[in-house]
Amino acid sequence: MADKITSTLPLSRVKTIMKSSPDVSSISQEALFTTGKATELFIQALAKFSLEQSSDSSSLEYKDLAEIVNTESTLQFLQDIIPRKIKVRDYYKICEKREQSEK
Incomplete structure (x- = not known):
């Protein structure tokens, strides 16, 4: 099932950001994908919430x-x-x- 689910964010960039932490030595593919997907969902939720609070509901x-x-x-x-x-x-x-x- 994980093969059918894709991430909008470039996982190579997510991996680069994750590896920039001195506490991270290696990152599994599952952790990389999960972090990328969670980040994508967080950005969507932030944008949706901001749009709902905005005075102009047609643009953010x-x-x-x-x-x-x-x-x-x-x-x-x-x-x-x-x-x-x-x-x-x-x-x-x-x-x-x-x-x-x-x-």
């Missing part, structure tokens, strides 16, 4: 994903990967405030 934008990641406590582990976008001038203002508070 980066800002929708960033908003979900930054508001849902179960997805906060993705905050560094999918941060809210801010303008450069807003970033500079934040830096200035931080410098002033440190003085």
Whole structure:
């Protein structure tokens, strides 16, 4: 049955990412396939949830994903990967405030 089920994600890329961890020495084909499929299902669920929460239910934008990641406590582990976008001038203002508070 596993032969008939395919993964949308390139398993060679998934394997490369998995092997980038110093704790991983070898990866079985079953573990590789399972991890790839689980990742695919997670991405689908994240996109579906973001689309449901979006103001425009016909398309999904980066800002929708960033908003979900930054508001849902179960997805906060993705905050560094999918941060809210801010303008450069807003970033500079934040830096200035931080410098002033440190003085």
